[in-house]
Structures are given as C-alpha cells and as structure tokens.
Amino acid sequence: MMLRRWQYGLLSVGMVALLGILSASGGWLGRVGAQESQTHYLPANADTVHWGYFSQAIAPKLTVNSGDTITVETLTHHANDDAARMVAGDAGAESVYAWTADFKAVDRRGAGSIDPAVYTKGAGEGAGVHILTGPIYINGAEPGDVLEVQILDVKPRPSGNPDYSGRTFGSNAAAWWGFHYNDLIEEPKPREVITIYELDATESEDYATALYSYRWVPQSDPYGVVHEVIDYPGVPVDHSTVDENFEVLEGVQIPVRPHFGVIGLAPAETDIVDSIPPSYFGGNIDNWRIGEGATMYYPVAVEGALLSLGDPHAAQGDSELAGTAIETSLTGTIKVTVHKQSELSGTVLEDLYYPLLETDDEYVVHGFSYANYLEELGESAQQDIYGQSSVDKAMRDAFRKMRHFLMTTQGMSEDEAITLMSVAADFGITQVVDGNWGVHGILKKSILPPNV
C-alpha cells in the first residue's frame, strides 16, 4: 500500500514556506519575523570570488535572509582561452584574471598546495578549477536544514570589448580529462582542442555557433611556468602561438540552455575542498537542467550554508563528454529559502541527503559514484576519487536515491518504488569528467497522485 502524503495531513514545501512568512514564533522563522524579503546584488570581482575550491573558512561576501533574492554575477574560468573576447573591457573579469610577473589578483586556484616550494604549476594546483562567486551566508541556515535555491533568471554576460558589442562568447575545451582523450582516431594523438563559441547577448537567438578552434600548444604563464597541457586554470593563451581555424562546425546551431555547472554549499568534512567532484552538498553537478525555472535543494552542512555559484555554461550535453561545456560567463537571479530540519517531514525534502532538482514538470535526483566521497574515501578522498569513479557506481547511487525519494517522500513501499522506477523513471548520464561521475534519475511529477 502506498501512504499518500495527504493521508498524513502533512505540509507541502510550499505550505511550510507560507507558514514561515506568517509565523512569529521561535527558530529562524522568529528571527526572520515580519521582515520583508530583500534584493541583493553580488558582482564578480577579485574580492567576491574564490577560485577552485569550497571552504567553510571563507568569509561570507554577502549575508542574506531566507526569502531574499540575489542577483549573482558568475565568471567562466575559461575566459582566458580568448581574453580579447571574454576578459578585455570587462572590469569584473579583468579584476579576477589580473596576473603579471609581479601581481596575481587571485593566487589560490584550487584546493592544492599554496606553498611555492611544493607546487609546480601554480598555487592551489591540481585540485579545482572553477571561479566561484560567494560564499553567501544565509541567516538561520544550520546543519540538517535544507537550502532551496530557486533560479529566477539567467542572462549571458555581454563581451566587455567594444569590438564585440552585443555578443557573448564561450569556450569548449576538449581536454585531457575528457572521456575521449585516450580514444582518439585522428592524428596528432593525443591533443587538446579549444573551440570558441558565440551567442547573442540579448538572447534573441536560442542557439550558439562555433566561431573558431585551435589546438592547445604549450603556454607560458606570467610567472614563466610552461603549461604543456591545460593543467592550471586561467593561464592566458597567447594567440600568436596557436593556429586559429575559422572553418569549424559551419551551419551547426547549438541549442542554448544556460545553466550553472556549480551551485554548492560549503561541505563540513574538511576545510578546503576541490571544486571539481560534485557531492551531497551540490557543487559541480554539471546538469544542464539547473537553469532558469529550476529549483535546487541542498542539505546544509555548515552554519549559514555558505552558498557559492560558478562554472556558468551556455550549453552542455548529458555526459559533458570532452570535459567541458560551452563555458560562458552568466548572471543569475536566485531566491534562497531555508527549510528547517524540523519542518521537512512530509515534504519532498524529508531526510534529504543529496542535491534534488525540481522543475515545473520533474523531480531529478543526482547520483554519484560516491554519494559522499569525502566521508567514504577517507583522508585521501580528494586524490582517490579521480581513480575510482564509474558510471556503474553512479547508476547504483542514483537508483538508491530515487528509491529513497519515492519511499520516504511519497510513502511508497520498496516494491512500489521499484516497479515505478522500472516502467517510468529515466536515468541519464550527467557527466563522466568530474572525478565523481554522475547519473541523474528523472521522475515526471504528472506520474504522482495529485497533492490534494
């Protein structure tokens, strides 16, 4: 027998939120009180970003209340693949990317060592790549709560270079960490290839086109370190050293589906965490469905939740096969809502231990090779995760999470959950390139009984 939600007489998430507004009693509801929700703006610049890692130790760049709306600028970490189009004339990007022989605006770029005696490529090297805006501290969010992030709007960031007015550019790197890299058929093998895409900054076109491509050749960074492959984020590419091929994907129109590769909270397990592997706290999920109109729910691990956003994408396919999407700077407007642990029972957030996506039509659970790799793989987790992932493991995890969702939040028996999954849930390959590989399970809301 299936116990329907309304048979419990329990509240839906929406009703809990409504009560939050009405309530004047204790807890975060009391602290928020009758306060009206506010709007905020968080620009991206060297002072508001952290590069390549999550950490509970970063001072918040903004503090907001549950129910507030925030417009957040995010920058792609691939802008220096074509600095003329993606950095030049853009004050925020110039601020973040500033790097000369004498000055590097954002030194740490990853969770790796920042000891010059230890690293060989750059500070933070080898463990993280994404420019993340934040963190945002949400008042009243505590471990055990769930943070709702509603994505109200996503806009491409126009090129700051007057030569390219009205256009937005992005970079796709077919890189050494791609699924294809050791399985190439054309010479030279192996090779890394950058393809620069462009799209209309006003969103009047719903597609992107390839502009040109080049093969990566060793690049010297401003400190004089030579990068034989793409092994450190933000290395400026000297375009006098590469062959630009403008005859690429002629006539091909890539559907634009702007989204954030990374939205995540600070994890509790350890202090500085590589931005690449996604996990229970969200992070680099790389699901193209996490765009305008989507709502994400994340388990809160630390006080204030510490929300960061980045890795903006103009378009990505399920699997992100070659290692990256169309990496494009975007500005998003989000609304954040704290759901207190004590009020989750009987909602779709009950016992939530994974990042859950909700759209108008679907619920999507996110499985990974390891549901919580930091905990499961122990002290060397951040190194070991890269060698231990598989789609098979991620499928196993996605199955368990979908079963959990159906049994815990929909009151189904295990037998009901399993037959339903077999006949109606769709499992897809989110990504095979982010250390902790991902499989998502999609459940259409129309399948479920109406929530009377």
Next chain:
Amino acid sequence: MMLRRWQYGLLSVGMVALLGILSASGGWLGRVGAQESQTHYLPANADTVHWGYFSQAIAPKLTVNSGDTITVETLTHHANDDAARMVAGDAGAESVYAWTADFKAVDRRGAGSIDPAVYTKGAGEGAGVHILTGPIYINGAEPGDVLEVQILDVKPRPSGNPDYSGRTFGSNAAAWWGFHYNDLIEEPKPREVITIYELDATESEDYATALYSYRWVPQSDPYGVVHEVIDYPGVPVDHSTVDENFEVLEGVQIPVRPHFGVIGLAPAETDIVDSIPPSYFGGNIDNWRIGEGATMYYPVAVEGALLSLGDPHAAQGDSELAGTAIETSLTGTIKVTVHKQSELSGTVLEDLYYPLLETDDEYVVHGFSYANYLEELGESAQQDIYGQSSVDKAMRDAFRKMRHFLMTTQGMSEDEAITLMSVAADFGITQVVDGNWGVHGILKKSILPPNV
C-alpha cells in the same frame, strides 16, 4: 572544416528511396520494378512465432518486398503472469501459450539446449525469453545492406476475456536479473515481485495504472518442473498460490509510451542466438523511443534480412531498472525499405554498423557494452556476455558510434564531432538488465545544417 552533405552532391536517404521507385535497372530495384507496394498482415500464433531466440535457419513466415507495409501482432512473454487477463479468450495467445502435461505448442523457448537429458527447467532454457513474430523475409535484402523499419502505428491488444472488455493488461516483473535485486532494503530479501498494470485498449487514456501485485512463489509448470524463481518463460502462474495485493501505487498514472523492446534481424555469426542481449542487428534494445513515429535502421547480416518483432511494452523507463517494462501485447504496422549497400554513401546510413533510430526531431545511436558481442567474445559469447557488461563500456561504445555518425555521415572532423558531442549530445542509460548493457546517444536534428 566540415564537409557538408550537399557539397558532395550526394543523395539523401529519402531521395534514394524515391529513385528506388522510379528505377527499372538491375539489382533489387529491378526486381521490385514498377510493382506497387503491398500490405500484409502477420498474426501471432504458434505457427508464426519463435520463442527466445534469433536464427537464420527459421523458415520465413512472410515474404515481402521493399516498400511493403505489414501489420504484425506481437505477444508479451509475460502474459501467463495473469493468464485470465492476457491469454484467456485470445485465440493467438492461447495458441502460443498452450501447454499441458501432454502438449506444449512452442517447445523451444530460448537458445539453450533442447535435449531433455541436458536441460532442467525446459527446452531452450536460460538463454532467451521473448516471443518473436516472424521472421519476415524481405526480397532483395543482402548482407551489407541496411533495412529501414518505419513504425507507422502501434496499438494495444485488447484482453480476449469478456470480463475485461475494452481493457489491456501488462505485467512488470521485478526479477532476479534486475539491477535492484541484490540491493533490497525491505524483507524478505531477495524477492521477485509481479505488478499487473492496466490501460485503456482504445488509447483514450494516455496512462497506465497498477492493478495489483504479488510476490513470486515457486510455480509448478505443466510438466511438473518447479520454478523457484522466474527462470523459464511462459510458466503459468497459479493464482491460488499467490497473495494478490490490490493496494498498489494508488493514484499513480504511468505515461503510456508503447514500443517494441525487440525488433531485430537474424545475426550471421552463429545459428541460434539468445534473444536477450541486443547487438548490431538490433534485437532487445529496449529503448522506449522505438514506438509509433520512429524509424529504425539495421545492418543486414543475412539474405532476406529475416526481421522479427516482439517484447512489446506499454511503458519503460531509461535503464529498465527492475528487469522488465510494462510487458503488454501490441500490434504494430511497419513499413520496410531496403537500402542497398551501394547507395548508402552520402546518407545517414553510410557505413552503418549499429542500430540507428530516427524520429522527427532526433537521431539516436545505440551503444552496448560490446558492439558485436558474438564476434568480440568468441565461442562462449552467449554465456560470457552476462558477466562482462557495464555502463562504462556501453558509454564508450555510444561515444564511438556518435563520433562515427558525425564524422562519416555529416562530414565532420574528429575535433568537430567531439566538441559537438560535449556541448549538445545527450547520453542516457537504455538498459542495465539485458546482458549486453546499453547507452544511447541522442542528437537533435535541428543542430545540423539544413540538408539543402
């Protein structure tokens, strides 16, 4: 640079077909001549089905010309999970399922042994399960050609029992070969569960509902063999031995997406081939997209192609997690067209070595753990495939096939194909239960340049 199809001045598939009609010259075109396309009807009964295997040695049940239309009845091999609703009063199903102590209408049910001294569960045991209607011999089809199967219409088969007039029933078995089976959390563990679904036979409703479920208990077949688990197809379930639970998935509506789990051609590698693992010749692909409006293309391996259809499904999720779909008898109307090897160049069928799906909006390539397991795994392939599959391998194969499709039929360089896949192709998990596990890659047609 991408060489566009129209730059070759080559013909599209549609144009080749048109020329086929107009041509009076040699080859199959000549044999077809000015003949008008015919329509045929192939019922399902004990004389027109083969159960559990493909074989080039089966005498054709129907011979047709390229361009002909055939209405084909297909029967689910799970009808005896509830014979009252899915066999009784249905002359075709009764003919196929007939089995008493003295008579078994279709003895061989699989590619296993038919020597009573060898088998323990039944003739053909352990290697194949599907009731397949056919084979259909298509005049002029030769090895190296491609057979196009256009699915014009798919209709549910109404129950033949007057007690259930106007309804169609199906069975979902959460079986021992399901992905969930060794990973259950509720007791008793392990267990197999049958859920009987129903839908409107006139298609006025677009959803199915669960009617009742029961846990499998050992069943004695008419020959007295006891089946502790679901280990032989078509064993009649004695409903006095099972507990029917009618409180199952109340209020849940499963979207109906009728399709054929199996459409395939006879393989060339060996004589009698298990119907379960899909391969280059199609077979048990279990992609719910292979329904009305879809067109499939298969490499022809033997003279006449020898097309069979079966494993009809009312609905299935990507992954077919628990081992089966809603297994429901269906009747399909298909149009078959032979594309000669010499005319494939410059079309989407050039060098086709895998089953390709085309819909109005998409091309879908089908990857498997082994692209041709019969060839790759050698003499013991039919046993070994069950222990050697993984989603990772199927993802690898799907990547290679999508790359092949883009490079060979769309004239792209490898670099173009790879960036396109990373930003715009979606890879999903077709099934993890059919021995040779599957991943499909989806490419939207709108991405490609118009075929001027």
